[in-house]
Amino acid sequence: MRCVPFAILLATVAALVYFSQERPSTPTPAEIIWRSALPGCGAAAPRPGTESQEPFTPAVIDCLSGGRERSGGEFALTSYTTEGDPIVYYLRTAPGTNDVEVLVDSSQDKFGGGPGWRRITCTIAELSPDLLRDCMSRY
Numbered sequence: 001m002r003c004v005p006f007a008i009l010l011a012t013v014a015a016l017v018y019f020s021q022e023r024p025s026t027p028t029p030a031e032i033i034w035r036s037a038l039p040g041c042g043a044a045a046p047r048p049g050t051e052s053q054e055p056f057t058p059a060v061i062d063c064l065s066g067g068r069e070r071s072g073g074e075f076a077l078t079s080y081t082t083e084g085d086p087i088v089y090y091l092r093t094a095p096g097t098n099d100v101e102v103l104v105d106s107s108q109d110k111f112g113g114g115p116g117w118r119r120i121t122c123t124i125a126e127l128s129p130d131l132l133r134d135c136m137s138r139y
Contacts (some may be wrong), residue, residue: 002062038072045078056129
């Protein structure tokens with residue numbers, strides 16, 4: 001009978017050690033590292049607990065839309081998980097297309113499952129904050 005409490009203690013310690021370790025970082029895919037550089041449309045990283053402001057301001061929408069007519073555009077938006085881990089969305093537009101490419105970096109999300117990087121493509125004829133959020137939600 002003395003072995004039962006010891007076995008429970010041992011199992012508890014093993015579980016704590018296992019779950020307290022950070023998951024190994026996911027290497028950044030080559031398609032992300034070697035992506036074409038685009039003119040910057042800014043970045044937003046509203047911290048949790050602060051008053052929420054619209055990250056897709058008219059200036060950001062104009063820059064991304066204008067990028068379709070010029071040499072492209074990229075906007076970076078950082079959101080935070082409940083635990084405070086950052087997830088970065090890179091929204092990209094390219095000349096001559098209605099596609100919006102969203103590169104999602106969740107490699108620092110310690111409790112999230114799934115890949116550290118994901119690529120989403122949405123076709124949006126006229127950019128708006130709601131349509132960009134809808135595209136991002138496909139993550």
